[in-house]
Amino acid sequence: MHAMQYELTLPSDYDMDVVRARVARIGHLxxxxxxLGFKTYLMRERGVNGSPVNQYAPFYLWNTMEGMNTFLWGGAFQGLSDDFGRPSVRQWTGLSYEEGGAAGSPARLAVRRRQPVAEGVELAEVMAEAVGETERLAGKDGAVSAAAAVDTARWELVHFSLWTQESPEADGEVFEVLHVSEPERGLLxxxxxx
Incomplete structure (x- = not known):
């Protein structure tokens, strides 16, 4: 499993209905x-759920590198780059994935928490704690799924969870879920x- 995300931070007065309309038009593609395990089409709107910015920030969990590379180099990503400029694409190696009790239900919100892996810590212990956090989040009411991944270039953990409710039981940046494509979610x- 491989996690990937890019963020397009937009002007503070940007009409976020443009992003909603774009996802409504092309999200099914x-x-x-x-x-692709799943792609969540995510958006943060300035002043909503504590967001300081307007942002479009899809998050992906990939089953195969071939699928991810085909997306990036095969033309699909080019359309976004042409419309908004080419964003930096963050990638993390998967540590764990769990389905929640609300798996299969429509996700309304996503929560992402990034945290540094401190120098000098026992890596096996930190990664085991990340797996435990995935299990804990997936066990909460309203959880659709939870995942953890690590970027070993930056030594950063990312915890990602999807929720059916307006008040998710997770700490981090809250995103509105506009659409979820999940062709191979069952294979994660x-x-x-x-």
């Missing part, structure tokens, strides 16, 4: 993408990834 490996 990845509904049957080979190698559950639990610890090593």
């Amino acid at each position: 990845l509904d049957d993408w080979d190698g 490996p559950r639990g610890r990834q090593w």
Whole structure:
């Protein structure tokens, strides 16, 4: 499993209905993408759920590198780059994934929490704690799914969770979910990834 996200931070007076309309128009194009566990079309709107910015920030969990690379180099990503400029694409190696009790229900919100992996810590212990956090989040009421991944270039953990409710039981940046494409969600490996 591989996690990926890019963020397009937009002007404070940007009409976020433009983003909503774009997702409504093209969101279905990845509904049957080979190698894609899921893509969540995420948005933060300035002043909503504590967001200081307007932002479009899709988050992906990939089952295969081939699927991800086909998306990035095969033309789909080019359309976004042409419309908004080419964003930096963050990538994390998957640590764990769990489905919540609300799996299969429409996700309304997503929560992302990034945290540094401190120098000198026992890596096995930190990664085991991340797996435990995934299990804890997935066990909460209203959880659709939860995942953890690590960027070993920056030594950063990312915790990502999807929720059916307006008040998710997770700490981090809150995003509105505009659409979810999940062609291979059922193939995402559950639990610890090593």
